[in-house]
Amino acid sequence: MKTFDVDAFAPPLRVPHLTAPPVLLRPFAISDLAMVRQASTDPLIPSITSVPRTYTDDAGRAFIERQHDRAVQGDGYSFVIAEDADPTSGVGSIGLWLQEIESGRASIGYWVVAAARGRGLAAHALRAVVEFAFGELAIPRLHLFVEPWNTASARTAQAGGFGREATLRGWERIDGEQRDADCFALLHDEWMRLG
Ligand SMILES: CC(C)(COP(=O)(O)OP(=O)(O)OC[C@H]1O[C@@H](n2cnc3c(N)ncnc32)[C@H](O)[C@@H]1OP(=O)(O)O)[C@@H](O)C(=O)NCCC(=O)NCCS
Known part of the structure; x- marks a missing residue:
């Protein structure tokens, strides 16, 4: 065991x-510009990520370069989610973020x-990142933060084995407002017991 x-x-x-x-998870590639363009039109994604709200090819390329830089700087792993039938066309992204790794925890x-959407692809991606984070990296605790209204994200977290711990009031600043977040967590030891 690692x-x-x-x-x-x-x-x-x-x-x-x-x-x-x-699904398969892989690093970002320039062929993912079309996916970044689609994500930029979403009402939520540009508010909670650095996906540009106003898409241009330059802004899209800068976003992709930032994802590579995250690994270079040690901030974390930014993956593209693709379907294994069509690996070059990304459908989304999942990140494992290491800002608090010295305390033995990472966020997703x-x-x-x-x-x-609607086919549970995020849950498949989440289970793959959990397997990597616990099985390869042996990170003691993983957590993620979901706005209380966001049922699709909460269901995804639960499908990945995460349990809801608490509502954190005024946790995050989104679109100029201090918003609540539900914290979902999964511990390495729990995951080992799940088999
Ligand atoms: C969250 C997100 C990644 C999930 O994408 P997905 O993998 O396509 O998820 P699905 O649409 O298959 O939905 C997952 C579950 O939520 C349920 N769900 C989806 N939308 C729902 C809604 N509006 N109300 C209630 N339940 C909903 C689905 O029925 C499914 O339930 P199940 O697990 O019982 O089958 C996607 O909705 C998204 O990218 N949202 C915008 C960004 C975001 O919210 N990111 C997370 C931030 S914490």
């Missing part, structure tokens, strides 16, 4: 390819473009 070692997160990190049919965030 053991947690904070030194393993020294930059630069390498974003691996993960397979978890029916995800989005899927509207045209690819």
Whole structure:
């Protein structure tokens, strides 16, 4: 069994390819510009990520470069979610973020473009990242933050094995407002027991 070692997160990190049919996770590529363009039209995604609200090819390329930089700087792993039947066409993104890794915890965030929703793809992607974070990196605690109205995201978290812990009041600033968030968490030991 791998053991947690904070030194393993020294930059630069390498974003691996993960397979978890029916999805695969891979690093961002320039072929993902069309997906970034679609994501920029979503009412929520540009508010909670650095996806540009006003899309241009330059802004899209800068977004993709930022995703590569996250690994280079050691901030975390930013993956594209693609369907394994069409690996070059991304349908969304999932990130494993390491800002608090010295405390033994990491956070996860995800989005899927509207045209690819309704098939549970984010839950498949989440289970793949959990497997990587616990199985390969042995991170002790994973958590994610969901606005209380966001049932699709809460259901995704639960499908990934995460349990709701608390509502954090005024947790995050989104679109100029201090918003509540439900914290969902999964511990390495719990995941091991789930088998
Ligand atoms: C959250 C998100 C990634 C989920 O995408 P997805 O994988 O296509 O999820 P699905 O549409 O298959 O829905 C997952 C579950 O939520 C349920 N659901 C979806 N929309 C719902 C709604 N409006 N009301 C109630 N339940 C809903 C589905 O029925 C499904 O339930 P099940 O697990 O019982 O089958 C996607 O909606 C998204 O990108 N949203 C915008 C960005 C976002 O909210 N990111 C998360 C921030 S915390």
